[in-house]
Amino acid sequence: MSLLVVGLSHRSAPVSILERASLPADTQAKLLQDSLAAEPAAEATVLATCNRIELYADVDKFHAGVAELSTLLAQHSGVGLDELTPYLYVHYEDRAVHHLFSVACGLDSMVVGEGQILGQIKDALALGQDLHTAGRLLNDLFQQALRVGKRAHSETGIDRAGQSLVTFGLEQLAQGTDVDGWARGKRALVIGAGSMSSLAAATLARAGVAEIVIANRTLARAERLAEILTEPGGTGVAARSAEMVAVGDELGRADIVVSCTGATGLVLTGDAVEAAAEGRDEPLHLLDLAMPRDIDAAAHRIPGVRLVDIESLADASADAPMAADVDQVRGLVADEVAAFGAAQRAAHITPTVVALRTMAADVVASEVARLEGRLPGLDDKQRAEITQTVRRVVDKLLHAPTVRVKQLASEPGGAGYADALRTLFDLDPETVASVSRADLNDADVKNRGRV
Incomplete structure (x- = not known):
């Protein structure tokens, strides 16, 4: 590895x-x-x-x-x-x-x-x-x-x-107030329809906002997310979709805006935010979860606007979390790292062991064929008994060293045992490599089905 x-x-x-x-x-x-x-x-x-x-x-x-x-x-x-x-x-x-x-x-x-x-x-x-x-x-x-x-x-x-980035961001917007009470009855605009935006929309719906507007460059995705929020068994919030060209108008009607798109430039300029904030009785709350940012950082300086973005979230998350829980997870991680390393080291020697057993099987087959040439009078039962006996002898001779070498290889510093085995038995490197390639192909097929 x-x-x-x-x-x-x-x-x-x-x-x-x-x-x-x-x-x-x-x-x-x-x-x-x-x-x-x-x-x-x-x-x-x-x-x-x-x-x-x-x-x-x-x-x-x-x-x-x-x-x-x-x-x-x-x-x-x-x-x-x-x-x-x-x-x-x-x-x-x-x-x-x-x-x-x-x-x-x-x-x-x-x-x-x-x-x-x-x-x-x-x-x-x-x-x-x-x-x-x-x-x-x-x-x-x-x-x-x-x-x-x-x-x-x-x-x-x-x-x-800790909480998800969405929940944490909303808590920062609420400034210590319970998010459910703070968000209840407000109008929300969610820009984007990806996983983070979907989570934001669901979180706002559960918090009790009165309406959610989903704006996205691909309108069909915005429509689907709005349907999910309003369908039976969903959140029950009033939700609708909007095209990106309508974001400026929707911004003026929104109380809470969450933006997380894959845009390479600004989605909301400082001028657009300033126009939306003008003449409002209540503050305009903006949560920018995009990287690079969707909302102009100049919005921080606009009266009546509160902007929380990735940079301010980084500053706010400096508070120490629960030490005992973190220590417990660190212990779990250490144990899993050790187990993973041992498994990888053991797997590293497997192709060599397989190649060794393949070589041994070829030797058995060759010797049995040679014996049949020298003793043509053997019947099928005698031939099968001799073949099985030779195989048992070879298996018993190889069993202890191959089991032990796998154990040793799984320990720290055990990578050299595969090289030693290849050298001692003069194994063909290409044979070992072919086993590795076949194992890799099998693992790829299996793992693709597990994701």
């Missing part, structure tokens, strides 16, 4: 850098394809959220891998390498596993304990699978990260340590 992650997040970079470095979906795909085209990455996938961009890869050289992945991140993000480098972090092998498992549990989130990151990790794995850039290592890693994250939320109190 040579797992490498190079990335930046709200912990390492200011929002201004994260905004500029954000990767649209098509750019993420190109980044992964270029990562495999350039050595030394054998497989890769990218985890890109509103407050982190991380490139995961299986590499054969650490320093070359860091240099190549850093360069590719700079090229595709549009931020110069010299400017980006001070904000990049690097994790390798077990530390990279520990990092992703911590991310999956919400320990590295802006709001500690939030669960949305699990969906984003699932999306990152699906992208790598769809583009065939995620192989056995990253499939195993991300599948296990999802399981670890689910364990953290089901077996610990990490959920109490």
Whole structure:
């Protein structure tokens, strides 16, 4: 295993850098394809959220891998390498596993304990699978990260340590007031119809807003989200859709605006916000969850407007969460990292063991064939008994060393046992490689069905 992650997040970079470095979906795909085209990455996938961009890869050289992945991140993000480098972090092998498992549990989130990151990790794995850039290592890693994250939320109190980014943002808008009481009866405008916007709309509906307007570039998606909110068994809120060209008019009627789109430029300019705020009796509350930002930061200075964005959320989330819950999750992560490392080290030697047993089976078949040539008078029963006896002898001779070598290989520093086994038995490297390729193909098919 040579797992490498190079990335930046709200912990390492200011929002201004994260905004500029954000990767649209098509750019993420190109980044992964270029990562495999350039050595030394054998497989890769990218985890890109509103407050982190991380490139995961299986590499054969650490320093070359860091240099190549850093360069590719700079090229595709549009931020110069010299400017980006001070904000990049690097994790390798077990530390990279520990990092992703911590991310999956919400320990590295802006709001500690939030669960949305699990969906984003699932999306990152699906992208790598769809583009065939995620192989056995990253499939195993991300599948296990999802399981670890689910364990953290089901077996610990990490959920109490923080809320989703949407809930946390609304709490900041409410300024200490109960969100349900604060939002009740207000009109809400949600810009965007993706997962974060859908969560925001559902949260506002449960909080008791009087009306929700969904605006999106693709009107059909806005209409579908509005239908979900109003259909039987849904939230029961009055909801309707709107085209993006109508956002300016809807802004003037809204009390609460949540925006989270994939736009590369501003969705709401300072002038538009100022026009909507003019002559109002009640403040205009804006929550910008997009990266890069949807709402002009100049709105902070407009009278009668309260804007909460990713930058202000980062400042507000500095309060310490429940230490006991966090410590419990950290212990869980440490145990899972150790188990994952042992499993990967054991799996590393499996192709060598399979190749050894295949060679032994070939030797048995060859010797039995030679014996048949020298003793042509053997009947079928005698031939079967001799063949079975030779196989039992070979199996017994190989059983203890192959079981023991798997145990030793699963321990830290055990990677060398596969090399020793190949050298001692003079195994053909191509035979071992062919077993690895077949195992990888089987794992890919199986894992794609589990996402």
